[in-house]
Amino acid sequence: MKNRITWTTAETVETKIYEVQRSSDGINFKTIGSVTVSSQNFTNYMFEDEHPLPVGYYQICSISSLGKKTYSAKIKAISTGGNIVIRQGYNTTTLLFKDNTPRDIILVNTNGQKISRTTTTLNQHTFHTSALSKGMYLVVIHAEGGSDIQKIMVL
Incomplete structure (x- = not known):
């Protein structure tokens, strides 16, 4: 990719x-x-x-x-085995997908609290991170054929 x-x-x-x-x-x-x-x-x-x-x-x-x-x-761009690319910029994190498969994207903090949930068929999704506290977050992606979890840092 x-x-x-x-x-x-x-x-x-x-x-x-x-x-x-x-x-x-x-x-x-x-x-x-x-x-x-x-x-x-x-x-x-x-x-x-x-x-x-x-x-x-x-x-x-x-x-x-x-x-x-x-x-x-x-x-910052993170390749995750070819299916997802994560780009972290100033105040945003963008997920890029290979296709337009329907997927649920959930942002979770380290306490397990859901910060946001989005359902999309687009091949990209952007989180605006300026309002988030600094630290690690999990991005949980549910799509046809399986799920994926990625870590992102908000600095």
Whole structure:
């Protein structure tokens, strides 16, 4: 399974190129690819990591025509055996699924209390984590053919 990194820009007057950077620890990043600026206006960009890490962190480095570098916020992507990818960003956690199978998604704290429950047929679901207390949570996913439990951290 690939990790697809997407971003949108409002204006890229000085930007010449975007470097997509990946890290296994969230600190030491290496460039794994680049995307050339296609327009000076509002634009969507995409890069696919063909060989994602089981737990990988990504950031975008914007490089101006003068060589000035500006870095995006970091996001975390967790591969869970190919069926689910978890992306943790600032104040959100997004679950990405291979298909649109109907599933129940339940967020549970470490005391066993249900924080939220959603039934969806979409291939992704986002939790807004800004209102949650810091700590570990379980995401319980019930779908046709079985259940899955994933751990997420809210920092």
